Amino acid sequence: MANQVRGVQLARLLGQWHALPGRRRSPDYAALAGAVRGLLADGRLPLGVRLPAERDLAEALRISRTTVTAAYRELRDSGHLASRRGAGSWTMLPRTHRVAANGLWTPLDDRDVLDLGVAALAAPPELLPAARAATEDLPRYLGGAGYHPVGIIELREAVAQRYTERGLPTSPEQIMVTNGTQHALDLVLRLVLAPGGGVLVESPSYPNALAALAARRARITTYGLAADASGWDADLLLGTLRQVRPRVGYLIPDFQNPTGHLMSAELRERLVATAHAVGTDLVIDESFVDLPLGGTELPPPTASFDRHSRVVSIGGMSKPFWGGLRIGWIRTSAPQVQRLAAARVGVDMASPVLDQLVAVHLLNAGPAIRAARRAQLAAQRDALLDALAARLPQWRVVVPRGGVTLWAELDGPISSALARAAEETGVRLAPGPRFGLDGTLERFLRLPFTLPAADLVEAVGRIAAVRYDLDRAGQPRWREPSVIA
Numbered sequence: 153m154a155n156q157v158r159g160v161q162l163a164r165l166l167g168q169w170h171a172l173p174g175r176r177r178s179p180d181y182a183a184l185a186g187a188v189r190g191l192l193a194d195g196r197l198p199l200g201v202r203l204p205a206e207r208d209l210a211e212a213l214r215i216s217r218t219t220v221t222a223a224y225r226e227l228r229d230s231g232h233l234a235s236r237r238g239a240g241s242w243t244m245l246p247r248t249h250r251v252a253a254n255g256l257w258t259p260l261d262d263r264d265v266l267d268l269g270v271a272a273l274a275a276p277p278e279l280l281p282a283a284r285a286a287t288e289d290l291p292r293y294l295g296g297a298g299y300h301p302v303g304i305i306e307l308r309e310a311v312a313q314r315y316t317e318r319g320l321p322t323s324p325e326q327i328m329v330t331n332g333t334q335h336a337l338d339l340v341l342r343l344v345l346a347p348g349g350g351v352l353v354e355s356p357s358y359p360n361a362l363a364a365l366a367a368r369r370a371r372i373t374t375y376g377l378a379a380d381a382s383g384w385d386a387d388l389l390l391g392t393l394r395q396v397r398p399r400v401g402y403l404i405p406d407f408q409n410p411t412g413h414l415m416s417a418e419l420r421e422r423l424v425a426t427a428h429a430v431g432t433d434l435v436i437d438e439s440f441v442d443l444p445l446g447g448t449e450l451p452p453p454t455a456s457f458d459r460h461s462r463v464v465s466i467g468g469m470s471k472p473f474w475g476g477l478r479i480g481w482i483r484t485s486a487p488q489v490q491r492l493a494a495a496r497v498g499v500d501m502a503s504p505v506l507d508q509l510v511a512v513h514l515l516n517a518g519p520a521i522r523a524a525r526r527a528q529l530a531a532q533r534d535a536l537l538d539a540l541a542a543r544l545p546q547w548r549v550v551v552p553r554g555g556v557t558l559w560a561e562l563d564g565p566i567s568s569a570l571a572r573a574a575e576e577t578g579v580r581l582a583p584g585p586r587f588g589l590d591g592t593l594e595r596f597l598r599l600p601f602t603l604p605a606a607d608l609v610e611a612v613g614r615i616a617a618v619r620y621d622l623d624r625a626g627q628p629r630w631r632e633p634s635v636i637a
Contacts, residue, residue: 156240157197159204159212165191165591166213168565180215181222188223189232190572192243196585202240203233266611269582271409271556271600273525275474278517279510286509299502301493303329303481307508310515311481315465318441320453325486328493329503333439333468333480334360340464340482341368341400343495344433350398354384356559356587356596358409358437361402373398374589379561379596381550383413390426397430405454407440410587410598411559412552417451424457434463442472442522444554445530461485469511471556472522479503479511529556535605536612543616558599565594570619577614 157165169187170180191197203209206224210217224241227233231246293304302308308324315322330336345351347369353362355374365372373396375389393401403423405415415423427434436454444450455463461484468480482492496502514521533551536558540547548561562570567583574581584593601608 155200156202157204159208159210162197162204162209163212165196167568167585167591167594169213169569181219182226184213184215184219184223185226185230185232186572187568188227188243189230190568190583192232192245196591197243199243199245201243203243205240265578265580266603266607266614267580268599268603268611269580270475271598271602272470272475273528273556273602275476276514276521276524278514278521279474279477282510282513282517285513286506289509289512290506293505298505300329300505300508301496301502302489303327303503304505304508304512306512307479307515308481310512311483314515314518315453315483318450318453320456320483322483323486326483326489328482328484328489329508330466330468330480330482331500331503332470332478333437333466334364335478335500336466336468336480336482337361337402337435337437338364338367339492339496339499340435340466341365341370342499343488343492344435344464345370345400349400350396352393352396352398352401352432354403354408355589356410356584356593356598357402358404359582359586361437362589365402370400372589377408377411377413379548379550379559381413383408383411384415384419386419386422389419390422393423393426393432394430398432400435401427401432402435402437403454404437404439406438406450407443407552407555409437409440409555410557412550412555412557414448414553415451415454420451420454421457424454424463428460428462432462436463436465438465438467439471440555441467442518443526443529443556445526445533446553448553455483461488464488469514472518472525473511473514477507477510477514479507529601532601532603532605532608533558536599536601536608539609539612540599543612544619556600556602558601560597560599562595562597566619566622567594567597569622570597570615573618573622574615577618579611579614579618581615 166187169184188197192199204212206217206220210220224233224235228235232244233241234244235241305324307329308327311327312322312324330339341364345368349370350373351365351370352373352375353365355376373392375392377383378385405420407414424434434454441450453465455465465483466480469477482489537549537551540549540560546563549558552558568585571581571583582598584596584598585591587593587598
């Protein structure tokens with residue numbers, strides 16, 4: 153986004169911002185200020201951006217200038233706006249806020265919040281023994297400089313072996329270790345995508361991937377996934393690929409984030425063939441591939457259909473193991489790995505050796521850890537589904553066969569409003585527009601089932617109460633607005 157946002161642009165981002173009927177109704181100026189704080193909280197409105205002039209925004213929203221003036225004053229008072237006479241107003245955040253693990257700006261005193269904005273599990277019990285064993289392995293590396301741009305050989309061998317076990321023969325020379333999957337994506341984009349290059353992504357998609365593409369000033373074309381269990385329409389997806397002919401396609405075929413869809417083997421094969429025909433490189437995100445649920449059988453890796461080095465696979469330890477262990481990887485051709493290593497030197501040189509050694513020990517214990525994770529997630533998924541069926545039966549949810557998230561279709565375009573209201577009850581949500589472009593997907597909400605079952609049931613109860621309040625008719629009650637960014 154540019155350093156200044158125009159009135160029509162901000163109006164499009166705000167969507168259905170008006171105060172809704174119910175006992176918690178706010179005056180319009182407070183609702184407008186809260187909506188702007190919500191955009192800052194979920195990252196759709198960056199910091200340091202100059203907001204439109206009051207008259208410009210009032211005309212775009214078709215409201216009185218007095219309402220906009222009061223909303224801007226509200227934002228200044230809460231520390232979300234800095235203004236200078238004659239120069240405009242810029243977005244900012246109060247000093248009492250920090251960046252959370254999911255990239256959202258959150259209050260510092262949020263220990264009691266039920267956080268459904270983060271789709272990741274707590275560390276497994278095997279982490280501490282793995283860390284102790286890694287420290288015992290560390291001395292043999294201390295005699296060198298510690299820089300391993302493609303990763304230590306033990307970890308590359310372990311990752312390559314995992315690909316081979318999945319039916320994709322892989323050598324350690326085809327693996328590059330990175331500081332997480334997001335870092336892997338960033339490195340690949342630096343190498344294969346020139347600024348302004350065309351990219352095809354699914355809609356909805358992973359928010360941080362969209363942010364990485366925006367940082368490369370990519371021209372993004374979206375392919376809309378079906379809301380039902382079918383996920384991808386093969387003819388539409390491949391037809392879009394042939395028509396747009398993007399430089400890169402970024403897809404999540406294994407329990408897609410956020411929908412949980414699983415792409416068929418037949419479509420994977422056709423996708424790779426079409427990408428080769430039109431000159432598109434595919435970046436395949438396999439973050440959730442280790443988490444099939446209910447005995448779901450996985451199709452072959454997408455790269456197993458690749459004969460022309462058009463597929464780059466990325467993955468990591470965050471979802472099956474622990475997000476705090478910032479270890480990811482890239483699987484591609486050996487020459488491409490060397491080019492990635494050369495590009496990496498200007499970014500971060502190498503991944504921490506100790507972290508890589510911890511990852512080696514965790515991967516060696518991988519079968520047991522993955523089995524326990526799957527059992528845990530299956531039970532938590534079912535608890536969340538039961539709670540939604542009991543408390544919010546009007547919402548539509550496709551049961552995912554793996555991964556860690558539900559993609560709920562709501563009973564109205566209320567996702568952002570619901571997220572703002574839920575924050576007041578101690579539940580943090582990632583609304584649907586976080587997973588799309590230009591404020592779309594307001595009828596959807598991602599609900600991860602990574603918290604304990606009791607917390608998930610409690611969270612659904614609070615969400616249901618908030619949803620009920622949004623529709624309740626009654627007399628407006630004035631209240632002091634709270635900071636929700």
